[in-house]
Amino acid sequence: xxxxxxSVSMKTLYVVVIVVLFGAITIGALFMVGDSEVSRLGAVxxxxxxxxxxxxxxVFSVYGMYRFxxxxxxxxxxxxxxxxxxxxSDLEPxxxxxxxxxxxxxxxxxxxxxxxxxxxxxxxxLAFSAHLGPGGGFAGGVIGGTGILLLALAKGAExxxxxxxxxxMKQLEYLVLFLALSVAILGALYPIKVxxxxxxxxxITLVNISIAMKVFIGTWAILHFFxxxxxxx
Amino acid sequence: xxxxxxxxxxxLSVAVLLQKRLLNAVILLGVFSLVSSxxxxxxxxxxxxxxxxxxxxxxxxxIYVLALSDQGKLHVIAEEVPPxxxxxxxxxxxxxxxxLRGFAEEINLELEVEFVGHQELTSLIxxxxxxxxxxxxxxxxxxxxxxSNSKSYNQSQLAKIHxxxxxxxxxxxxxxxxxxxxxxxxxxxLSRFSSLEEMVRAYNEGRIRGFISDSGRMSASLYRVNTPxxxxxxxxxxxxxxxxxxxxxxxxNLLDRxxxxxxxxxxxxxxxxxxxxxxx
Numbered sequence: 390x391x392x393x394x395x396s397v398s399m400k401t402l403y404v405v406v407i408v409v410l411f412g413a414i415t416i417g418a419l420f421m422v423g424d425s426e427v428s429r430l431g432a433v434x435x436x437x438x439x440x441x442x443x444x445x446x447x448v449f450s451v452y453g454m455y456r457f458x459x460x461x462x463x464x465x466x467x468x469x470x471x472x473x474x475x476x477x478s479d480l481e482p483x484x485x486x487x488x489x490x491x492x493x494x495x496x497x498x499x500x501x502x503x504x505x506x507x508x509x510x511x512x513x514x515l516a517f518s519a520h521l522g523p524g525g526g527f528a529g530g531v532i533g534g535t536g537i538l539l540l541a542l543a544k545g546a547e548x549x550x551x552x553x554x555x556x557x558m559k560q561l562e563y564l565v566l567f568l569a570l571s572v573a574i575l576g577a578l579y580p581i582k583v584x585x586x587x588x589x590x591x592x593i594t595l596v597n598i599s600i601a602m603k604v605f606i607g608t609w610a611i612l613h614f615f616x617x618x619x620x621x622x
Numbered sequence: 623x624x625x626x627x628x629x630x631x632x633x634l635s636v637a638v639l640l641q642k643r644l645l646n647a648v649i650l651l652g653v654f655s656l657v658s659s660x661x662x663x664x665x666x667x668x669x670x671x672x673x674x675x676x677x678x679x680x681x682x683x684x685i686y687v688l689a690l691s692d693q694g695k696l697h698v699i700a701e702e703v704p705p706x707x708x709x710x711x712x713x714x715x716x717x718x719x720x721x722l723r724g725f726a727e728e729i730n731l732e733l734e735v736e737f738v739g740h741q742e743l744t745s746l747i748x749x750x751x752x753x754x755x756x757x758x759x760x761x762x763x764x765x766x767x768x769x770s771n772s773k774s775y776n777q778s779q780l781a782k783i784h785x786x787x788x789x790x791x792x793x794x795x796x797x798x799x800x801x802x803x804x805x806x807x808x809x810x811x812l813s814r815f816s817s818l819e820e821m822v823r824a825y826n827e828g829r830i831r832g833f834i835s836d837s838g839r840m841s842a843s844l845y846r847v848n849t850p851x852x853x854x855x856x857x858x859x860x861x862x863x864x865x866x867x868x869x870x871x872x873x874x875n876l877l878d879r880x881x882x883x884x885x886x887x888x889x890x891x892x893x894x895x896x897x898x899x900x901x902x
Contacts, residue, residue, distance in 0.1 A: 406630075406653070413627070414660050430666075456669070463673065515672065523668030531676040538684055608681065615688045 443581050452520040453576065453584060453593055460519070461573055463527040464600055468566065471607040478614045494543075501543030508536030516601035520593055526569075526600030533601065534608025546616040553609065562606040565599040572596045627661050642730055644690055652683040696731040698722055699738050699746050700757030704842050705900045706865070707757045709737065717900040718756045718867075721775060721893070725883045741797060741816060744769075747870050754880070758838050760863040764798045768871045773884040774864030775893050780804050781840060782858045783825070783851065784832025794821040794833030801834065804861035818843040826852050836863045 438450040516529030541549045572592060576583045584592070634654045641647035655678025662671035700707045700718070707716040714735055726733035735756075738746060744764050746752045755764070761771040784793070792813040795801065801812075813830055815821040821833045822843055835843070844851070866884075869877050887893045 406634075410630075410653070410657065410660075413623070459670075519669075524672055525669050528669060528673040528676055531673065531681060535676055535680040535684075538680065611685065615685060 444584055448520055449584065449593060453580070456525065457573065457593065457596075460525045460527050460597070460600060461570075464566075464569070464604065467527070467604060467607055471610050474611050474614050478617070498543040501539045505536050505540055508539070509533055512536065512601065512605070516598050517594060519597040526597035527604055529597075530601035530604025531608060533605040534612070537605070537609055538612055541612060541616065546613060550613060555609075555613070558606050558609070562603055562610075565603045565606075569596050569599045569603065624661065624664060627657055627664065630657050631661070645687070648683055648686040648690065651686070652679050655679045655682070695734045696722070696726045696729070696754065697752045698733065698735045698754045698756050699743060699752040700735060700755065700759075701740055701743065702737045703758040703839050704845075706838060706842075707735070717776075717896050718758075720896050720900075721884070721887065722754070722756060722867075724887065724892075725880060728883055729879055739816075744798065747868070753869060753873065753876060755868040758836065758842075758865055759868050760836060760865050762800045762802075762804065762863070763796075763836075764800075764868070769868040770871045770873070770877050772867040772869065772877060773881045773888075774866040775884055775888065776838075776865045776897055778837045778863050778865065780834065780860045780863045781837050782832055782834045782860055783840075783855050784858070785852065785854050786856055791828070791830040794824060794830045796821070796835070799834075801860075819847055822847050822851075828852075834860065836865075838863075838865065 434451050435447050438447040439445065444450055444453075512529045512531075512533035514529075515524030515532060516526050519525040519529065537549065537553070572583070572588070573596060631654065634650055634657060638647050638650045638654065641650060655674055659671045659674040659678065662668070662674055702708050704710075705716055707714070707718040709715070719735070722735075723733050736752070737757075743755055747755055747769065755769070760774075782793070792811050794815050795812050796818065797814045797816055813824075815824065815833075818835055818839060821830070821835070824830050825833050826849060867880060869880065884893075
């Protein structure tokens with residue numbers, strides 16, 4: 390009897406937590422718009438943009454001089470994780486999941502084929518508009534990755550792997566990483582030469598997209614490793 | 623508001639630690655990420671919030687669930703021996719099922735039973751495939767050093783059925799079974815069989831003069847073969863078998879918990895109830 394009591398109270402607790410959480414998020418989002426503290430800080434950065442980077446593009450001077458680095462270090466951590474997993478994947482025995490079928494649920498597969506394009510577009514949007522709003526290449530890539538996670542859940546990981554041409558993706562991953570890192574490092578060393586004289590500030594969008602691709606492929610690599618060595622999703 | 627959310631984070635982290643089921647803990651960890659994502663949003667770092675949301679709520683939770691999907695189960699491999707552990711109309715039944723179900727519940731794992739052939743038992747134990755061997759197992763049934771035997775829940779006899787006069791051929795015994803604990807038998811006199819049914823058939827057809835098996839398995843098999851034994855069969859008791867379970871020798875922790883559970887179940891009389899239900 391006591392067991393039943395316990396589970397009922399836990400359920401109530403969960404419901405209360407969820408309601409409070411979503412209420413707070415909604416209210417919080419309403420009050421967030423035009424937060425005075427944040428916009429005051431933004432104004433300071435805009436005013437000082439010229440002296441921050443020596444480049445007249447204000448968006449770039451904030452993005453390229455500050456936020457871009459946080460994306461880069463996120464990428465660094467993530468690449469280390471992916472590298473570790475690919476190295477360990479050779480040590481672990483793999484499970485033959487060919488005989489196992491993914492969960493056959495029409496709800497999951499129908500919602501997956503409906504939601505995947507939306508998630509993918511949102512991820513791409515975040516990567517493209519990284520210099521203008523919240524998001525960034527890393528977040529865009531991860532969101533694209535969660536989309537592919539949904540596909541793998543619905544259609545099975547092996548089929549998804551075939552559809553995405555995994556082999557050519559792996560080569561693309563290193564090419565894209567090389568491109569992003571070389572632009573970023575050169576840009577950090579010679580910001581004016583790279584961003585004003587040679588490439589133009591627009592290159593930051595390209596770098597963001599390539600980071601998103603790299604993260605997307607990395608997400609898939611981690612996923613596929615776990616599926617391969619732990620059994621079908 | 624910020625303080626409220628920070629307190630919520632604190633509460634959630636305590637709740638994660640208190641969870642008994644790992645899956646619940648993982649889901650709460652996802653909620654933890656969601657709350658911290660809200661905090662990031664609140665203090666004016668929306669892009670970090672987006673990243674935390676995608677990584678913490680969706681990706682990491684999924685990876686944990688994948689990793690757990692294999693961990694949260696007690697894999698049992700067994701030979702199908704009624705009334706110990708068997709399948710009827712697609713449903714698992716038997717006295718061992720009740721015992722193992724209780725044990726799995728106690729250690730918070732989901733019970734998964736897979737029926738395999740007699741020879742596959744030893745090759746599958748240990749590693750990821752199987753944790754426990756069941757199905758009228760008794761010490762000596764499998765000659766395998768990598769196994770640890772649990773406490774016994776029931777006793778029975780190891781019996782030899784044979785014809786004393788006018789019979790030729792060896793004594794039938796299952797592959798892998800080690801008789802050294804019970805009786806002295808000349809190894810050359812034994813002929814090994816891969817299943818009990820085959821052995822009974824060989825005996826009835828006169829190819830062997832007798833066979834040795836435990837009585838629990840034997841009565842199940844005779845029922846299945848559904849032919850009477852040859853005339854003039856004699857039954858000799860060779861010793862006592864103690865039905866129990868086996869786990870891989872490396873899994874000392876699992877063995878201890880299983881033994882504790884069996885001791886407790888025997889003390890409370892639950893095992894006696896089960897045995898009288900199933901064996902009548």
